[in-house]
Amino acid sequence: MIIVLPESTAATDINKLTAIFGHHRDVFTHRNRISIAGISIDQLPAAIRQNALEIITDVPAAIQSSRLLHPENEVIRLPHTTIGDGSLAIMAGPCSVESEEHVRKMAAVAKQGGATVLRGGAFKPRTSPYSFQGLGEAGLKFLREAADEQGMDVITEVMDDEHVPMVAQYTDIIQIGSRNMQNFSLLKAVGKTNIPVALKRGMSATVDDWLNAAEYIAAEGNHQIMLVERGIRTFDNTHTRNTFDAGAIAVLRQLTPFPIIADPSHATGDRSLVGPVGLAGIAAGADGLIVEIHDHPEQALSDGPQALTPAMFQQLAKKSLAMHNLMNNFEEVDA
Numbered sequence: 001m002i003i004v005l006p007e008s009t010a011a012t013d014i015n016k017l018t019a020i021f022g023h024h025r026d027v028f029t030h031r032n033r034i035s036i037a038g039i040s041i042d043q044l045p046a047a048i049r050q051n052a053l054e055i056i057t058d059v060p061a062a063i064q065s066s067r068l069l070h071p072e073n074e075v076i077r078l079p080h081t082t083i084g085d086g087s088l089a090i091m092a093g094p095c096s097v098e099s100e101e102h103v104r105k106m107a108a109v110a111k112q113g114g115a116t117v118l119r120g121g122a123f124k125p126r127t128s129p130y131s132f133q134g135l136g137e138a139g140l141k142f143l144r145e146a147a148d149e150q151g152m153d154v155i156t157e158v159m160d161d162e163h164v165p166m167v168a169q170y171t172d173i174i175q176i177g178s179r180n181m182q183n184f185s186l187l188k189a190v191g192k193t194n195i196p197v198a199l200k201r202g203m204s205a206t207v208d209d210w211l212n213a214a215e216y217i218a219a220e221g222n223h224q225i226m227l228v229e230r231g232i233r234t235f236d237n238t239h240t241r242n243t244f245d246a247g248a249i250a251v252l253r254q255l256t257p258f259p260i261i262a263d264p265s266h267a268t269g270d271r272s273l274v275g276p277v278g279l280a281g282i283a284a285g286a287d288g289l290i291v292e293i294h295d296h297p298e299q300a301l302s303d304g305p306q307a308l309t310p311a312m313f314q315q316l317a318k319k320s321l322a323m324h325n326l327m328n329n330f331e332e333v334d335a
């Protein structure tokens, strides 16, 4: 809710009015405006109601991604996974769905390591038009069946607005890839569904660009959004494919109620770096981890160099849970 007071209201008066709410509510003031989270108009003290020029309860969607008006975490509940409730969600699978047999095998590996979400691309956004583009709808069927066989949820990418209804039939989470983070018609299309969306950070997107992209989805009514940090382009991407921005994860935890997922596979491009960087993401506050796995990475149809072997994945999953426990076993101290 936003309360608009007369321009002439003194800052000290605004402070007196907001002090009524104590410290347990998110109250934000900006000049003659006060925004208050989680309160209905009839709970407003008479002093505020009488002084207000206007009380806006129909707050624009532009505030959905802000803790200002949504202090509580947005918790996403899937059949086999809960994201954002304080637990750690583990998502794993091949970069691309390569065949029915292969994705079934990878689903078993993912499940064994403790993953509850199976990843796999059937529509691949490749930098080169000559690279493997994915199996399309056939790949989605294989992915869904493999996940169902293991009792897992599915995450997969959608690249075009017109594919949204079709992909929606097969998946539990719709992934928007980095290259499409600001494809506004696609964001609106997934915002009209009621399927959770994993919004990957654009390679050159600031945190604010990213949150605004999330707003495009939220503005259509779908608030089940998770933000995936997958690394950004910086001046030094010689030893890593991208630069993993762990700081952004810590910042987002403060700014937004949406869950945050760390993707160290695309951030590093190198399987030997996926573990340490993923653990850094969890230490920074990520609610989940998404990684690529392959039993024969040298034969992978995409992103082989960053694919974890099954043994590496099992170990990282264990360390991830240990890191998550470590980070959550201390009382927070007020800043």
Ligand code: PEP
Pocket (backbone or CB within 6 Å): 095, 121, 125, 176, 177, 178, 179, 200, 230, 266
């Ligand atoms: C992927 O998840 O396989 C992918 C293409 O990721 P990104 O959009 O982050 O490059």
Ligand code: MN
Pocket (backbone or CB within 6 Å): 095, 096, 266, 292, 302, 303
């Ligand atoms: Mn990939």
